[in-house]
Amino acid sequence: MKTTFTIFAIVFIFLAGCAHPVPSFLPPEQVIDRKNNAAALTKPYVILISIDGFRPDYMKRFGAIHLQRLAREGAEAEALVPVYPSKTVPNHYSIITGLYPEDHGIVANEFYDPDLKAMYRLFDRDAVENSVWYTGEPLWVTAEKQGVLTASFFWLGSEAPIGGTYPTYRIRPYDGKVASQARTAKVIEWLSLPADRRPHFITVYFPEVDSMSHSFGTFSDQSAIAAREIDRTIADLADWIRGQDLPVYLVIVSDHGMDDVEKTSFVALDDLADLSDFQVVGAGPQSYLYSKSGNRKTIAATYRKLASQASKNQFQVFLREDLPARYHLKKSKRAGDLMVLADHPNHVGIREVWERVPLLGHHGWDPEKTPTMNATFILWGPQVKPGFRLGKVSALDVRPWISQILGLTEIKGLPSKGGSIPTALQAP
16 A cells, blocks of 8 residues: 555544534444455455435536546446435335345334334334344444454444444444544545455445435525535545555445425324324435334225325325335335325424424435435446446445445345446446
């Protein structure tokens, strides 16, 4: 390697340039004593970066000049199409498993499991760290099983022993206040380890753009500032990579898009029907309704009552078994007995819940009908064709493509083999 600074100097340089104060501490790093096997030592490195809520048009609108440069030097998709619902948790887990929500079990940011008789919530530490909620196999599990070390600076599922396996290196518990520069400094530290200890697959997650867009609106100054800071942070990481002898690929994605919210567009479902027999989870573009009694007559009567008012109030209601196949939710009881889907830009839910949520930007609508829900996808690395342009790429295409780059034997039964992404690669 051409590294001339110690890792401590690198970390100091990154943190000294922060646009806002960097915490004097990070969440603890959990390290498992493993080494790459002999075959892994010959493999390239892939850093999967998620910029939560980063719409494809944010790059130009917000002047993210460094991401634009990476797209010119590498490949860019017209859009990364999220799975439904276009929410953070199901999409991050679909990206890393290559599966639809009905197959991997994470059907929303929060949901109820009738068999477990328990709720999954994004910020519930006990739930997030409990492997009972997760099916499918994250890519870091597949890699570790094949002797390839991995690392995670926050990614959904990395804090749970899925299949009994964690990434070799992981930062936990999740803390959204950790500065972006601190995250990439840790990536550099991992890539500066001796070859036998160096992770070949790394995940990094940035929440700032999503948070600002929710709080202040899609095209707010706050969203622009957050986007430009992440842009600079990734540019610094790319500059460091350019100075190394390591074959490193950057895969830059977002999990969904974003759109502005009109508070007056809310439809209170409890004003339209008696929902006393239902637990209603989710207020926004969709709500799941779980029957407390399991009485099929009550479920059917409530469905008919809501359906009779759906057109007038601009939403759709489905019995779970009647959900359109393209949503890939009907096999999972976690998707409720009834699902109510708001037509964009409307929202549905329980009035009392919605009034507690002061959002100016939101996501979760059907990306097929609402293009602003689409996400970003950029590839950059040694064998990526410069300036190559892809069409729309599915969130399920990302994992199998990374597996190809890392030379992993992929698990059977994935819906995608990488879609059109491999066409962005030059012959070795």
